[in-house]
Amino acid sequence: MPTTANSVQRPDRRRSLLSESCGVPHACDTALRMRVLSRVPFFSGLSQEQLARIDRRMVSLSWAQGDALYLCGDASTHLFVLAEGRVKLAQPTLSGQEIVVDLVGPGDLFGALSSLGQPVHAESAWALTTVCALRIDPNAFREILVAQPEVALKVLDDVAQRLASTREDVNQHSAGTVRQRVATALLRLADKFGVPSDGDDGALLQVPLSRADLAGITGSTAESVSRVMSQLRRDGVIDSGRRWSSIVDRERLVDAAKGDF
Amino acid sequence: MPTTANSVQRPDRRRSLLSESCGVPHACDTALRMRVLSRVPFFSGLSQEQLARIDRRMVSLSWAQGDALYLCGDASTHLFVLAEGRVKLAQPTLSGQEIVVDLVGPGDLFGALSSLGQPVHAESAWALTTVCALRIDPNAFREILVAQPEVALKVLDDVAQRLASTREDVNQHSAGTVRQRVATALLRLADKFGVPSDGDDGALLQVPLSRADLAGITGSTAESVSRVMSQLRRDGVIDSGRRWSSIVDRERLVDAAKGDF
DNA sequence: GCGGTTAATTGATCTGCGTCATGGTGATGA
Protein backbone atom coordinates (compact mmCIF):
# COMPACT_ATOMS: atom_id res chain seq x y z
CA MET A 1 0.00 0.00 0.00
CA PRO A 2 2.13 2.87 -1.29
CA THR A 3 1.67 6.31 0.19
CA THR A 4 0.40 9.03 -2.06
CA ALA A 5 2.33 12.20 -2.65
CA ASN A 6 0.24 14.07 -0.11
CA SER A 7 0.18 11.66 2.80
CA VAL A 8 3.71 12.03 4.10
CA GLN A 9 2.51 12.35 7.71
CA ARG A 10 4.37 9.38 9.11
CA PRO A 11 6.34 7.44 6.51
CA ASP A 12 6.53 3.70 6.93
CA ARG A 13 9.80 3.80 5.12
CA ARG A 14 12.60 5.37 7.09
CA ARG A 15 13.62 8.00 4.60
CA SER A 16 15.16 11.32 5.46
CA LEU A 17 12.67 14.10 6.08
CA LEU A 18 15.22 16.85 6.47
CA SER A 19 14.92 19.83 4.19
CA GLU A 20 17.96 21.20 2.43
CA SER A 21 17.75 24.96 2.30
CA CYS A 22 20.40 25.47 -0.32
CA GLY A 23 21.83 22.71 -2.39
CA VAL A 24 25.22 23.91 -3.45
CA PRO A 25 28.06 26.03 -2.17
CA HIS A 26 27.59 29.61 -3.23
CA ALA A 27 28.42 33.21 -2.45
CA CYS A 28 25.76 35.25 -0.73
CA ASP A 29 25.00 38.68 -2.18
CA THR A 30 24.97 41.81 -0.08
CA ALA A 31 21.21 41.86 0.35
CA LEU A 32 21.18 38.35 1.82
CA ARG A 33 24.12 39.13 4.04
CA MET A 34 22.37 42.16 5.45
CA ARG A 35 19.32 40.04 6.13
CA VAL A 36 21.48 37.49 7.93
CA LEU A 37 23.21 40.12 10.01
CA SER A 38 19.95 41.69 11.08
CA ARG A 39 18.78 38.28 12.28
CA VAL A 40 21.87 37.72 14.43
CA PRO A 41 20.72 38.15 18.03
CA PHE A 42 23.55 40.35 19.17
CA PHE A 43 23.30 42.70 16.22
CA SER A 44 19.59 43.24 16.72
CA GLY A 45 18.68 46.84 17.28
CA LEU A 46 21.46 48.23 15.13
CA SER A 47 20.69 50.61 12.31
CA GLN A 48 21.03 49.66 8.65
CA GLU A 49 24.07 51.84 8.46
CA GLN A 50 25.72 50.19 11.44
CA LEU A 51 25.02 46.79 9.96
CA ALA A 52 26.45 47.86 6.65
CA ARG A 53 29.61 48.95 8.40
CA ILE A 54 29.90 45.55 10.00
CA ASP A 55 29.07 43.81 6.74
CA ARG A 56 31.93 45.57 5.03
CA ARG A 57 34.37 43.85 7.37
CA MET A 58 32.97 40.40 6.79
CA VAL A 59 33.60 37.85 4.09
CA SER A 60 30.89 35.47 2.99
CA LEU A 61 31.94 31.89 2.40
CA SER A 62 30.31 28.52 1.93
CA TRP A 63 31.10 24.86 2.37
CA ALA A 64 29.62 21.60 1.18
CA GLN A 65 28.23 19.01 3.54
CA GLY A 66 31.04 17.09 5.21
CA ASP A 67 33.64 19.81 4.74
CA ALA A 68 35.62 21.23 7.63
CA LEU A 69 35.40 24.99 8.22
CA TYR A 70 38.51 24.58 10.33
CA LEU A 71 40.29 21.77 12.09
CA CYS A 72 41.43 21.28 15.63
CA GLY A 73 44.98 22.58 15.78
CA ASP A 74 44.57 25.15 13.00
CA ALA A 75 45.63 28.68 13.83
CA SER A 76 42.55 30.39 15.18
CA THR A 77 42.57 33.41 12.96
CA HIS A 78 38.90 33.88 12.30
CA LEU A 79 35.52 34.32 13.87
CA PHE A 80 32.42 32.98 12.15
CA VAL A 81 28.77 33.91 12.17
CA LEU A 82 26.67 31.15 10.71
CA ALA A 83 24.26 32.33 8.04
CA GLU A 84 22.70 29.13 6.81
CA GLY A 85 22.94 25.45 7.65
CA ARG A 86 24.22 23.45 10.59
CA VAL A 87 27.74 23.07 11.92
CA LYS A 88 29.04 20.74 14.59
CA LEU A 89 32.00 21.56 16.79
CA ALA A 90 33.89 18.45 17.82
CA GLN A 91 37.01 17.64 19.80
CA PRO A 92 39.05 14.54 19.04
CA THR A 93 39.84 12.25 21.96
CA LEU A 94 43.04 10.29 22.33
CA SER A 95 41.18 7.17 21.26
CA GLY A 96 40.20 8.64 17.91
CA GLN A 97 36.54 9.26 18.67
CA GLU A 98 35.17 12.79 18.20
CA ILE A 99 33.22 14.37 21.01
CA VAL A 100 30.59 16.84 19.85
CA VAL A 101 30.98 19.87 22.11
CA ASP A 102 28.48 22.13 20.40
CA LEU A 103 26.01 22.41 17.55
CA VAL A 104 25.56 25.75 15.86
CA GLY A 105 22.70 27.14 13.81
CA PRO A 106 22.12 30.37 11.88
CA GLY A 107 22.97 33.49 13.88
CA ASP A 108 25.39 31.70 16.19
CA LEU A 109 28.92 32.91 16.73
CA PHE A 110 31.83 30.46 16.78
CA GLY A 111 35.49 30.10 15.98
CA ALA A 112 38.25 32.18 17.55
CA LEU A 113 36.15 33.58 20.40
CA SER A 114 39.08 34.08 22.70
CA SER A 115 41.66 36.07 20.81
CA LEU A 116 44.01 36.38 23.74
CA GLY A 117 43.50 32.78 24.67
CA GLN A 118 44.44 29.82 22.56
CA PRO A 119 46.39 30.56 19.38
CA VAL A 120 44.94 27.41 17.80
CA HIS A 121 41.43 26.01 17.63
CA ALA A 122 40.70 23.46 20.33
CA GLU A 123 37.97 21.89 18.22
CA SER A 124 37.10 21.14 14.62
CA ALA A 125 34.09 22.65 12.86
CA TRP A 126 32.28 20.35 10.42
CA ALA A 127 29.53 21.31 8.00
CA LEU A 128 26.58 19.00 8.70
CA THR A 129 24.73 20.51 5.74
CA THR A 130 25.66 22.85 2.97
CA VAL A 131 26.72 25.86 4.96
CA CYS A 132 27.05 29.58 4.46
CA ALA A 133 28.91 31.63 7.03
CA LEU A 134 30.28 35.13 7.41
CA ARG A 135 33.88 35.38 8.45
CA ILE A 136 35.59 38.24 10.25
CA ASP A 137 38.99 38.56 11.82
CA PRO A 138 39.06 38.93 15.59
CA ASN A 139 40.64 42.37 15.54
CA ALA A 140 37.94 43.82 13.34
CA PHE A 141 35.38 42.20 15.58
CA ARG A 142 36.99 43.77 18.63
CA GLU A 143 36.85 47.17 17.01
CA ILE A 144 33.14 46.70 16.50
CA LEU A 145 32.67 45.70 20.11
CA VAL A 146 34.65 48.65 21.42
CA ALA A 147 32.72 51.05 19.21
CA GLN A 148 29.37 49.55 20.22
CA PRO A 149 29.45 48.42 23.82
CA GLU A 150 25.83 47.27 23.73
CA VAL A 151 26.84 44.70 21.13
CA ALA A 152 29.69 43.61 23.37
CA LEU A 153 27.25 42.97 26.17
CA LYS A 154 25.02 40.87 23.96
CA VAL A 155 27.97 38.84 22.76
CA LEU A 156 29.03 38.33 26.36
CA ASP A 157 25.55 37.11 27.20
CA ASP A 158 25.63 34.77 24.26
CA VAL A 159 28.93 33.24 25.30
CA ALA A 160 27.83 33.03 28.94
CA GLN A 161 24.71 31.23 27.80
CA ARG A 162 26.81 28.83 25.81
CA LEU A 163 29.02 28.25 28.84
CA ALA A 164 25.99 27.38 30.96
CA SER A 165 24.79 25.02 28.26
CA THR A 166 28.17 23.32 28.03
CA ARG A 167 28.21 22.86 31.79
CA GLU A 168 24.90 21.09 31.37
CA ASP A 169 26.64 18.79 28.92
CA VAL A 170 29.29 17.94 31.48
CA ASN A 171 26.53 17.07 33.86
CA GLN A 172 24.72 14.97 31.30
CA HIS A 173 27.74 12.90 30.47
CA SER A 174 27.99 11.61 34.01
CA ALA A 175 24.30 11.06 34.65
CA GLY A 176 22.35 7.84 34.41
CA THR A 177 22.27 5.20 31.74
CA VAL A 178 22.92 5.56 28.04
CA ARG A 179 19.18 5.35 27.52
CA GLN A 180 18.60 8.33 29.80
CA ARG A 181 21.39 10.34 28.22
CA VAL A 182 20.18 9.70 24.69
CA ALA A 183 16.66 10.69 25.67
CA THR A 184 17.90 13.89 27.32
CA ALA A 185 20.08 14.71 24.34
CA LEU A 186 17.17 14.30 21.94
CA LEU A 187 15.00 16.57 24.07
CA ARG A 188 17.66 19.24 24.17
CA LEU A 189 18.19 18.96 20.44
CA ALA A 190 14.45 19.36 19.95
CA ASP A 191 14.55 22.60 21.92
CA LYS A 192 17.19 24.02 19.65
CA PHE A 193 16.56 22.43 16.27
CA GLY A 194 13.11 20.90 16.46
CA VAL A 195 10.38 21.84 14.03
CA PRO A 196 6.92 20.76 15.20
CA SER A 197 5.57 17.87 13.20
CA ASP A 198 2.03 17.77 11.92
CA GLY A 199 -0.65 16.67 14.31
CA ASP A 200 0.97 15.34 17.43
CA ASP A 201 3.28 16.95 19.97
CA GLY A 202 6.31 15.54 18.20
CA ALA A 203 9.11 17.32 16.44
CA LEU A 204 11.57 16.63 13.66
CA LEU A 205 15.16 17.44 14.52
CA GLN A 206 16.43 19.62 11.70
CA VAL A 207 20.02 18.50 12.04
CA PRO A 208 21.58 15.51 10.29
CA LEU A 209 23.36 13.65 13.08
CA SER A 210 24.70 10.13 12.67
CA ARG A 211 24.65 7.57 15.47
CA ALA A 212 28.33 8.30 15.93
CA ASP A 213 27.54 11.99 16.42
CA LEU A 214 24.90 11.17 19.00
CA ALA A 215 27.43 8.91 20.66
CA GLY A 216 29.79 11.88 20.80
CA ILE A 217 27.05 13.98 22.36
CA THR A 218 26.02 11.42 24.96
CA GLY A 219 29.45 10.08 25.75
CA SER A 220 28.79 6.60 24.47
CA THR A 221 29.28 4.50 21.35
CA ALA A 222 27.43 4.34 18.05
CA GLU A 223 26.34 0.77 18.75
CA SER A 224 24.87 1.54 22.14
CA VAL A 225 23.05 4.58 20.79
CA SER A 226 21.70 2.48 17.96
CA ARG A 227 20.39 -0.14 20.37
CA VAL A 228 18.68 2.43 22.56
CA MET A 229 17.12 4.22 19.63
CA SER A 230 15.87 1.01 18.06
CA GLN A 231 14.12 0.22 21.29
CA LEU A 232 12.61 3.70 21.59
CA ARG A 233 11.48 3.42 17.99
CA ARG A 234 9.81 0.05 18.60
CA ASP A 235 8.00 1.61 21.56
CA GLY A 236 6.74 4.44 19.38
CA VAL A 237 8.56 7.13 21.34
CA ILE A 238 10.75 8.39 18.54
CA ASP A 239 11.32 7.79 14.87
CA SER A 240 14.69 7.86 13.20
CA GLY A 241 16.72 6.79 10.25
CA ARG A 242 19.92 7.49 8.48
CA ARG A 243 21.15 10.82 9.86
CA TRP A 244 17.77 12.03 11.05
CA SER A 245 15.60 11.67 14.12
CA SER A 246 12.21 12.89 15.22
CA ILE A 247 10.31 12.82 18.46
CA VAL A 248 6.91 11.15 18.35
CA ASP A 249 5.83 11.01 21.99
CA ARG A 250 7.53 13.77 23.90
CA GLU A 251 6.03 12.88 27.24
CA ARG A 252 7.28 9.33 27.24
CA LEU A 253 10.67 10.52 26.09
CA VAL A 254 10.79 12.77 29.16
CA ASP A 255 10.00 9.71 31.27
CA ALA A 256 12.79 7.81 29.57
CA ALA A 257 15.17 10.66 30.33
CA LYS A 258 14.21 10.51 34.00
CA GLY A 259 14.78 6.77 34.13
CA ASP A 260 11.15 5.82 34.62
CA PHE A 261 10.05 3.59 31.74
CA MET B 1 62.89 7.72 63.22
CA PRO B 2 60.81 10.88 63.63
CA THR B 3 61.27 13.74 61.21
CA THR B 4 62.70 16.97 62.57
CA ALA B 5 60.83 20.23 62.33
CA ASN B 6 62.83 21.24 59.27
CA SER B 7 62.70 18.11 57.15
CA VAL B 8 59.10 18.22 55.95
CA GLN B 9 60.14 17.42 52.39
CA ARG B 10 58.03 14.31 51.99
CA PRO B 11 56.07 13.49 55.12
CA ASP B 12 55.58 9.85 55.98
CA ARG B 13 52.40 10.82 57.77
CA ARG B 14 49.67 11.81 55.41
CA ARG B 15 48.78 15.13 56.98
CA SER B 16 47.44 18.07 55.11
CA LEU B 17 50.07 20.33 53.61
CA LEU B 18 47.68 22.99 52.42
CA SER B 19 48.19 26.50 53.71
CA GLU B 20 45.26 28.49 55.01
CA SER B 21 45.66 32.10 53.99
CA CYS B 22 43.14 33.54 56.37
CA GLY B 23 41.60 31.61 59.18
CA VAL B 24 38.29 33.26 59.86
CA PRO B 25 35.55 35.05 57.96
CA HIS B 26 36.21 38.74 57.91
CA ALA B 27 35.54 41.98 56.08
CA CYS B 28 38.26 43.30 53.83
CA ASP B 29 39.22 46.95 54.18
CA THR B 30 39.36 49.31 51.25
CA ALA B 31 43.09 49.04 50.82
CA LEU B 32 42.94 45.25 50.49
CA ARG B 33 40.00 45.48 48.12
CA MET B 34 41.88 47.83 45.86
CA ARG B 35 44.80 45.47 45.87
CA VAL B 36 42.48 42.61 44.91
CA LEU B 37 40.85 44.57 42.12
CA SER B 38 44.18 45.58 40.64
CA ARG B 39 45.13 41.90 40.53
CA VAL B 40 41.99 40.88 38.65
CA PRO B 41 43.07 40.15 35.09
CA PHE B 42 40.34 42.06 33.35
CA PHE B 43 40.78 45.15 35.45
CA SER B 44 44.50 45.32 34.82
CA GLY B 45 45.60 48.54 33.20
CA LEU B 46 42.93 50.65 34.81
CA SER B 47 43.86 53.74 36.78
CA GLN B 48 43.51 53.96 40.53
CA GLU B 49 40.58 56.26 40.06
CA GLN B 50 38.81 53.87 37.72
CA LEU B 51 39.37 51.03 40.15
CA ALA B 52 38.05 53.13 43.00
CA ARG B 53 34.90 53.81 40.98
CA ILE B 54 34.43 50.09 40.49
CA ASP B 55 35.23 49.38 44.11
CA ARG B 56 32.49 51.72 45.24
CA ARG B 57 29.93 49.50 43.54
CA MET B 58 31.18 46.31 45.09
CA VAL B 59 30.47 44.74 48.45
CA SER B 60 33.09 42.65 50.20
CA LEU B 61 31.87 39.47 51.85
CA SER B 62 33.33 36.32 53.31
CA TRP B 63 32.33 32.74 54.01
CA ALA B 64 33.66 29.91 56.12
CA GLN B 65 34.88 26.65 54.64
CA GLY B 66 31.94 24.49 53.63
CA ASP B 67 29.48 27.37 53.29
CA ALA B 68 27.52 27.97 50.12
CA LEU B 69 27.93 31.34 48.41
CA TYR B 70 24.75 30.52 46.54
CA LEU B 71 22.78 27.42 45.72
CA CYS B 72 21.55 25.94 42.48
CA GLY B 73 18.07 27.34 41.96
CA ASP B 74 18.67 30.61 43.83
CA ALA B 75 17.78 33.77 41.97
CA SER B 76 20.92 34.80 40.13
CA THR B 77 21.11 38.36 41.36
CA HIS B 78 24.82 38.79 41.85
CA LEU B 79 28.17 38.53 40.21
CA PHE B 80 31.23 37.60 42.24
CA VAL B 81 34.93 38.28 41.92
CA LEU B 82 36.91 35.95 44.13
CA ALA B 83 39.44 37.77 46.29
CA GLU B 84 40.86 34.99 48.44
CA GLY B 85 40.42 31.25 48.75
CA ARG B 86 38.96 28.51 46.58
CA VAL B 87 35.39 27.96 45.43
CA LYS B 88 33.91 25.02 43.60
CA LEU B 89 30.95 25.32 41.26
CA ALA B 90 28.86 22.15 41.23
CA GLN B 91 25.67 20.97 39.59
CA PRO B 92 23.48 18.38 41.27
CA THR B 93 22.50 15.38 39.16
CA LEU B 94 19.19 13.58 39.39
CA SER B 95 20.91 10.83 41.36
CA GLY B 96 22.04 13.17 44.11
CA GLN B 97 25.72 13.31 43.18
CA GLU B 98 27.27 16.73 42.58
CA ILE B 99 29.26 17.28 39.40
CA VAL B 100 32.04 19.83 39.75
CA VAL B 101 31.76 22.05 36.69
CA ASP B 102 34.43 24.57 37.63
CA LEU B 103 36.97 25.54 40.26
CA VAL B 104 37.64 29.20 40.84
CA GLY B 105 40.60 30.98 42.37
CA PRO B 106 41.39 34.60 43.23
CA GLY B 107 40.65 37.03 40.41
CA ASP B 108 38.10 34.78 38.76
CA LEU B 109 34.61 35.94 37.87
CA PHE B 110 31.58 33.78 38.58
CA GLY B 111 27.92 33.90 39.48
CA ALA B 112 25.26 35.54 37.33
CA LEU B 113 27.38 35.87 34.21
CA SER B 114 24.48 35.78 31.84
CA SER B 115 22.06 38.42 33.04
CA LEU B 116 19.70 37.97 30.14
CA GLY B 117 19.94 34.25 30.37
CA GLN B 118 18.89 32.15 33.29
CA PRO B 119 17.03 33.92 36.10
CA VAL B 120 18.33 31.33 38.56
CA HIS B 121 21.75 29.85 39.14
CA ALA B 122 22.30 26.56 37.34
CA GLU B 123 24.98 25.54 39.81
CA SER B 124 25.88 25.88 43.48
CA ALA B 125 29.01 27.65 44.70
CA TRP B 126 30.75 26.09 47.70
CA ALA B 127 33.60 27.57 49.69
CA LEU B 128 36.40 25.00 49.72
CA THR B 129 38.40 27.23 52.07
CA THR B 130 37.66 30.34 54.02
CA VAL B 131 36.72 32.66 51.22
CA CYS B 132 36.58 36.37 50.57
CA ALA B 133 34.76 37.65 47.51
CA LEU B 134 33.59 40.94 46.08
CA ARG B 135 29.97 41.09 45.04
CA ILE B 136 28.38 43.36 42.47
CA ASP B 137 24.97 43.37 40.89
CA PRO B 138 24.86 42.62 37.17
CA ASN B 139 23.45 46.00 36.18
CA ALA B 140 26.25 47.89 37.85
CA PHE B 141 28.69 45.54 36.20
CA ARG B 142 27.12 46.22 32.83
CA GLU B 143 27.46 49.91 33.36
CA ILE B 144 31.14 49.43 33.99
CA LEU B 145 31.50 47.36 30.85
CA VAL B 146 29.67 49.89 28.71
CA ALA B 147 31.73 52.74 30.11
CA GLN B 148 34.98 50.84 29.60
CA PRO B 149 34.81 48.68 26.51
CA GLU B 150 38.37 47.43 26.96
CA VAL B 151 37.25 45.82 30.18
CA ALA B 152 34.31 44.24 28.38
CA LEU B 153 36.71 42.67 25.91
CA LYS B 154 38.83 41.23 28.66
CA VAL B 155 35.80 39.80 30.40
CA LEU B 156 34.69 38.28 27.11
CA ASP B 157 38.09 36.69 26.70
CA ASP B 158 37.91 35.34 30.21
CA VAL B 159 34.51 33.76 29.65
CA ALA B 160 35.56 32.40 26.27
CA GLN B 161 38.59 30.86 27.91
CA ARG B 162 36.40 29.29 30.52
CA LEU B 163 34.11 27.94 27.79
CA ALA B 164 37.06 26.30 26.07
CA SER B 165 38.15 24.80 29.34
CA THR B 166 34.67 23.44 30.07
CA ARG B 167 34.57 21.88 26.61
CA GLU B 168 37.77 20.13 27.57
CA ASP B 169 35.93 18.79 30.58
CA VAL B 170 33.20 17.37 28.37
CA ASN B 171 35.88 15.66 26.38
CA GLN B 172 37.57 14.29 29.47
CA HIS B 173 34.42 12.76 30.84
CA SER B 174 34.04 10.51 27.83
CA ALA B 175 37.67 9.53 27.41
CA GLY B 176 39.35 6.40 28.56
CA THR B 177 39.35 4.67 31.89
CA VAL B 178 38.84 6.16 35.32
CA ARG B 179 42.58 5.88 35.85
CA GLN B 180 43.25 7.99 32.77
CA ARG B 181 40.64 10.56 33.69
CA VAL B 182 41.91 10.93 37.25
CA ALA B 183 45.45 11.35 35.99
CA THR B 184 44.35 13.98 33.47
CA ALA B 185 42.30 15.80 36.08
CA LEU B 186 45.25 15.95 38.46
CA LEU B 187 47.48 17.32 35.73
CA ARG B 188 44.98 20.01 34.83
CA LEU B 189 44.52 20.91 38.48
CA ALA B 190 48.27 21.20 38.81
CA ASP B 191 48.32 23.71 35.95
CA LYS B 192 45.81 25.91 37.71
CA PHE B 193 46.43 25.37 41.40
CA GLY B 194 49.78 23.64 41.64
CA VAL B 195 52.64 25.09 43.65
CA PRO B 196 55.99 23.51 42.82
CA SER B 197 57.26 21.28 45.58
CA ASP B 198 60.80 21.36 46.78
CA GLY B 199 63.38 19.43 44.84
CA ASP B 200 61.59 17.29 42.29
CA ASP B 201 59.32 18.19 39.40
CA GLY B 202 56.25 17.59 41.54
CA ALA B 203 53.59 20.01 42.70
CA LEU B 204 51.18 20.34 45.58
CA LEU B 205 47.62 21.07 44.56
CA GLN B 206 46.52 24.07 46.59
CA VAL B 207 42.87 23.13 46.64
CA PRO B 208 41.20 20.90 49.23
CA LEU B 209 39.27 18.38 47.16
CA SER B 210 37.77 15.23 48.62
CA ARG B 211 37.60 11.94 46.74
CA ALA B 212 33.95 12.74 46.09
CA ASP B 213 34.93 16.07 44.53
CA LEU B 214 37.44 14.35 42.29
CA ALA B 215 34.74 11.86 41.38
CA GLY B 216 32.55 14.80 40.40
CA ILE B 217 35.37 16.17 38.26
CA THR B 218 36.19 12.89 36.53
CA GLY B 219 32.65 11.59 36.19
CA SER B 220 33.17 8.61 38.45
CA THR B 221 32.64 7.57 42.05
CA ALA B 222 34.55 8.28 45.24
CA GLU B 223 35.42 4.60 45.62
CA SER B 224 36.85 4.24 42.14
CA VAL B 225 38.88 7.42 42.53
CA SER B 226 40.16 6.16 45.86
CA ARG B 227 41.23 2.87 44.33
CA VAL B 228 43.04 4.56 41.46
CA MET B 229 44.78 7.05 43.69
CA SER B 230 45.89 4.38 46.12
CA GLN B 231 47.50 2.55 43.27
CA LEU B 232 49.19 5.68 41.93
CA ARG B 233 50.42 6.43 45.43
CA ARG B 234 51.86 2.93 45.84
CA ASP B 235 53.66 3.41 42.53
CA GLY B 236 55.16 6.68 43.74
CA VAL B 237 53.45 8.77 41.08
CA ILE B 238 51.40 10.95 43.40
CA ASP B 239 50.93 11.52 47.08
CA SER B 240 47.62 12.30 48.70
CA GLY B 241 45.62 12.31 51.88
CA ARG B 242 42.51 13.72 53.39
CA ARG B 243 41.44 16.52 51.06
CA TRP B 244 44.84 17.11 49.52
CA SER B 245 46.90 15.71 46.68
CA SER B 246 50.29 16.33 45.21
CA ILE B 247 52.09 15.17 42.14
CA VAL B 248 55.39 13.39 42.71
CA ASP B 249 56.37 12.09 39.27
CA ARG B 250 54.76 14.25 36.63
CA GLU B 251 56.13 12.31 33.71
CA ARG B 252 54.68 9.00 34.78
CA LEU B 253 51.39 10.69 35.56
CA VAL B 254 51.31 11.90 31.96
CA ASP B 255 51.87 8.31 30.87
CA ALA B 256 49.02 7.18 33.09
CA ALA B 257 46.78 9.83 31.52
CA LYS B 258 47.64 8.51 28.07
CA GLY B 259 46.86 4.95 29.08
CA ASP B 260 50.40 3.67 28.84
CA PHE B 261 51.50 2.33 32.23
C1' DG C 1 16.57 1.52 -12.23
C1' DC C 2 21.30 -0.34 -10.75
C1' DG C 3 25.65 -1.16 -8.31
C1' DG C 4 28.74 0.90 -4.88
C1' DT C 5 29.33 3.12 -0.64
C1' DT C 6 28.30 4.41 3.90
C1' DA C 7 25.43 4.13 7.88
C1' DA C 8 22.63 1.47 10.90
C1' DT C 9 21.24 -2.73 13.14
C1' DT C 10 21.77 -6.71 15.83
C1' DG C 11 24.13 -10.57 18.20
C1' DA C 12 27.72 -12.53 21.27
C1' DT C 13 31.26 -11.86 24.47
C1' DC C 14 33.84 -9.87 28.18
C1' DT C 15 35.40 -6.48 31.47
C1' DG C 16 35.63 -1.99 33.97
C1' DC C 17 33.62 0.01 37.40
C1' DG C 18 29.39 1.14 40.03
C1' DT C 19 27.28 -0.49 44.19
C1' DC C 20 27.07 -2.15 48.82
C1' DA C 21 29.35 -3.12 52.93
C1' DT C 22 33.02 -2.96 56.49
C1' DG C 23 36.84 -1.31 58.89
C1' DG C 24 40.53 2.25 59.52
C1' DT C 25 42.51 6.93 60.35
C1' DG C 26 43.11 11.82 60.73
C1' DA C 27 40.58 15.96 62.30
C1' DT C 28 37.76 18.46 65.74
C1' DG C 29 35.94 20.00 70.02
C1' DA C 30 34.77 19.54 74.86
Place this chain on the structure above:
DNA sequence: TCATCACCATGACGCAGATCAATTAACCGC
Protein backbone atom coordinates in the same frame (compact mmCIF):
# COMPACT_ATOMS: atom_id res chain seq x y z
C1' DT D 1 42.75 12.89 76.41
C1' DC D 2 39.00 10.96 74.73
C1' DA D 3 34.83 10.68 71.90
C1' DT D 4 32.77 11.78 67.69
C1' DC D 5 32.60 12.56 62.97
C1' DA D 6 33.84 12.85 58.25
C1' DC D 7 36.71 11.01 55.02
C1' DC D 8 39.29 7.35 53.08
C1' DA D 9 40.57 2.47 51.88
C1' DT D 10 39.54 -2.03 50.30
C1' DG D 11 36.96 -6.36 49.32
C1' DA D 12 33.21 -8.89 46.82
C1' DC D 13 29.66 -9.03 43.40
C1' DG D 14 26.97 -8.12 39.30
C1' DC D 15 25.64 -5.68 35.40
C1' DA D 16 25.60 -1.90 31.88
C1' DG D 17 27.78 -1.10 28.12
C1' DA D 18 32.26 -1.30 25.26
C1' DT D 19 34.14 -4.12 21.72
C1' DC D 20 34.29 -7.19 17.76
C1' DA D 21 31.97 -8.98 13.92
C1' DA D 22 28.56 -9.88 10.46
C1' DT D 23 24.26 -8.53 8.05
C1' DT D 24 20.88 -5.31 6.26
C1' DA D 25 19.15 -1.05 4.62
C1' DA D 26 19.40 3.72 2.83
C1' DC D 27 21.48 7.02 -0.08
C1' DC D 28 24.26 8.68 -4.31
C1' DG D 29 25.89 8.98 -8.83
C1' DC D 30 25.43 7.08 -13.20
